[in-house]
Amino acid sequence: MLRKLDYIASLGVNTIWLLPFYPSPGRDDGYDISDYRSISPEYGSIEDFSRLVEAAHSRGIRIIIELVVNHTSDEHPWFQRARRAPEGSIERDYYVWSDTTEKFADTRIIFVDSQTSNWSWDPVACAYYWHRFYAHQPDLNFRNPAVVDELLAIMRFWLEKGVDGFRLDAIPHLIERENTSSENLPETHQLLKQIRRVIDTEFPDAVLLAEANLWPDDAREYFGDGDECHMAFHFPLMPRLFMALAKSSSGPIRDIMEVTLSIPSQCQWAIFLRNHDELTLEMVSEEEREFLWDTFAADKRARLNLGIRRRLSPLLDQDRRRIELLHILLLSLPGSPVLYYGDEIGMGDNIALGDRDGVRTPMQWSADENAGFSTATPSALDLPVIVDPHFNYQAINVDQQDGDQHSLLNWIRERLCIRHHYPAFARGGMDFVEVDDHKVVAYVRSLGDQHILCVINLANQPLATSLILSDFEGFVPKELVGGQSFPAVAARPYTLTLQPYAYFWLLLEHRYTC
Ligand code: BGC
Numbered sequence: 237m238l239r240k241l242d243y244i245a246s247l248g249v250n251t252i253w254l255l256p257f258y259p260s261p262g263r264d265d266g267y268d269i270s271d272y273r274s275i276s277p278e279y280g281s282i283e284d285f286s287r288l289v290e291a292a293h294s295r296g297i298r299i300i301i302e303l304v305v306n307h308t309s310d311e312h313p314w315f316q317r318a319r320r321a322p323e324g325s326i327e328r329d330y331y332v333w334s335d336t337t338e339k340f341a342d343t344r345i346i347f348v349d350s351q352t353s354n355w356s357w358d359p360v361a362c363a364y365y366w367h368r369f370y371a372h373q374p375d376l377n378f379r380n381p382a383v384v385d386e387l388l389a390i391m392r393f394w395l396e397k398g399v400d401g402f403r404l405d406a407i408p409h410l411i412e413r414e415n416t417s418s419e420n421l422p423e424t425h426q427l428l429k430q431i432r433r434v435i436d437t438e439f440p441d442a443v444l445l446a447e448a449n450l451w452p453d454d455a456r457e458y459f460g461d462g463d464e465c466h467m468a469f470h471f472p473l474m475p476r477l478f479m480a481l482a483k484s485s486s487g488p489i490r491d492i493m494e495v496t497l498s499i500p501s502q503c504q505w506a507i508f509l510r511n512h513d514e515l516t517l518e519m520v521s522e523e524e525r526e527f528l529w530d531t532f533a534a535d536k537r538a539r540l541n542l543g544i545r546r547r548l549s550p551l552l553d554q555d556r557r558r559i560e561l562l563h564i565l566l567l568s569l570p571g572s573p574v575l576y577y578g579d580e581i582g583m584g585d586n587i588a589l590g591d592r593d594g595v596r597t598p599m600q601w602s603a604d605e606n607a608g609f610s611t612a613t614p615s616a617l618d619l620p621v622i623v624d625p626h627f628n629y630q631a632i633n634v635d636q637q638d639g640d641q642h643s644l645l646n647w648i649r650e651r652l653c654i655r656h657h658y659p660a661f662a663r664g665g666m667d668f669v670e671v672d673d674h675k676v677v678a679y680v681r682s683l684g685d686q687h688i689l690c691v692i693n694l695a696n697q698p699l700a701t702s703l704i705l706s707d708f709e710g711f712v713p714k715e716l717v718g719g720q721s722f723p724a725v726a727a728r729p730y731t732l733t734l735q736p737y738a739y740f741w742l743l744l745e746h747r748y749t750c
Contacts, residue, residue: 247649251297257279258272267304267311268370269308269313272390307374315330320360330377330384340418342415399442401466402443420448425457427530428465432460444464444465446458459499466502467505469508470571473489475515478531478562482531505570510547511574516544528544545594549579564690565677568661586622600633601630603629606636661688666682670703677691680708689708700731700733708725709745711724
């Protein structure tokens, strides 16, 4: 990682979100933690970690790590102790136990493809224990104050090591209650407020980023009144970006943005296209899910739980125009964009691998053995590199794209650079622009005097569209990549022509008249 920091900096990325690196049996790629205060020897040592943090900071890059505390591994000493501890003891109550599987019956199962119950029998404790994910991941019991203390101590431990924040994994599931869905309970929000108070008092620069895969109103609650998480992943937006593209319609984007734009002023959405999990379709209607499955996962092997286990490029049939289009949305809609490693070079996946492994294959750095990812013998790699005809590492890798002016990598770099230059993208307000064609989505991002008009053709056909830009009469649109000026906005609707899946980012410049 130390050797790759310059590459990350060259992208214009200012924060790295590290997936779990803790000691773990590795049955959920590290989301099954057996020790929260150290680093799995496969990845290095605490000293290596400190070096990484220091090197990242010296380049202006922050490090966000995973705080996976909804559950532990069943190999964690807390669980081993709990299952042997007397009923009613503090140690036993680190986890959630029951004599029957009837308790919390209204709580859904998340990993529907592999789990049939949220309860599993423990022969040592002679009781069932609660788990929202895999059976080897017992849920911690946050009604036990000793568990809350442990959580705060873990946070302090890593913040003192210099980390800049946490992704709060599976945060809606922290606390359960009878006759509820056991998600987003007021108790969970109280706990988040308690965590935030500690952060504000002791580590005011740290960031809490919620992983709350929920409907818009519920997802927004993770900001509280500005007193819970600073950021939250925008799960409701993500599938609707794919829907807008598949339906060639601005409707899904407009609808979701209208209900999620207002958040406390010090908070921000983290917007994304793909990540290390399946592309979740939990937060769309059943009909929409079927449509998205049919469109993007016709091959049933690509489906997992209620989602699609594919990377961005294969989802879009390696179509550069649509890959660009989704990035244009990602980089210009309100929120901080989060990129998934490898998507910047259009990496492929391997649906022959189990679970979500297909989207977690080694980064393709070069055409060298193991794609330049490792010097181990290929059979020793955790997951094989991609070798299929369209996405193999000899053809798709950083080395090759670095030197190609027209590569996806350099295209993305340039867009990130532009985005960085115009703070309206990051912190500006957003107003949709009326257009005469629902195949086009248009909006203005504004911060002070800076106004950027974004116009995107979601359809696979060329078209001319008229925009109502009455507030900008007399302004001159300047295209942000090439710097060309377009005709000034007049009193009548403004006409633009767009190629299939084409887009413009236009700075609206005021033309002063004396
Ligand atoms: C992570 C998954 C993981 C799950 C259970 C999620 O939110 O993103 O990768 O399997 O938590 O820990």
